[in-house]
Amino acid sequence: MLLALAASHAPLRIPGTASNPAMAGELRRPENAVTVFLCGDVMLGRGIDQVLPYPSNPQLHEGSITSALGYVQLAEKAHGPIP
Numbered sequence: 001m002l003l004a005l006a007a008s009h010a011p012l013r014i015p016g017t018a019s020n021p022a023m024a025g026e027l028r029r030p031e032n033a034v035t036v037f038l039c040g041d042v043m044l045g046r047g048i049d050q051v052l053p054y055p056s057n058p059q060l061h062e063g064s065i066t067s068a069l070g071y072v073q074l075a076e077k078a079h080g081p082i083p
Contacts, residue, residue, distance in 0.1 A: 002046075044073045046068065047068035047069065047070070047071030047072050047075070049068070050068050050069055050072050051072060051082050
């Protein structure tokens with residue numbers, strides 16, 4: 001998973017707009033703008049349902065792990081018990 005966050009006040013240049021006089025100028029981002037770039041197979045919270053009161057079936061069909069409970073164990077090992 002690749003996650004990149006960036007904030008910039010630099011002018012935004014749009015490729016291919018130089019030939020269009022109406023779009024030839026620079027666009028300005030608002031000062032509070034944040035650019036988020038997500039790439040790949042992004043799963044923000046794999047196994048999260050396993051810590052909810054009514055979890056779903058934890059069976060997974062992956063080569064490296066067969067139960068979503070394994071993701072819970074990895075998270076607890078890294079960050080401590082999940083309340």
